[in-house]
Amino acid sequence: MFRRLPDHQGDLVTFTFDGTPLTAFKGDTVATALLAAGVMRFRTTPVSGAERGPYCMMGVCFECLVAIDGRGNRQACLTPVEEGMRVETQHGAATYSIGISA
16 A cells, blocks of 8 residues: 655664664654555554554544654654654553642
8 A cells, every 4th residue: 555656765764663673764754664664553442452554644543653762642644753763553542640749
């Protein structure tokens, strides 16, 4: 379904997905980089655990949610890939700790 244009080129950056080192072109989004690397499953749903991957590629559908550098619910299609970034499959709903100070 998705494929990179044959004449696409540029500087490379290195990042990891679920601990596996990958490379991408500088300026690619995380979704583009993962799809170019053959990754089709980015998250699982909170209720059934069904696998999901990018659908709209423009930030509307939220199917491309991943954890980036330990922070969940990041939209891979809107986030530029950066050198050293740690991207992980998001399993279910992301959890957050909210600190309340008095």
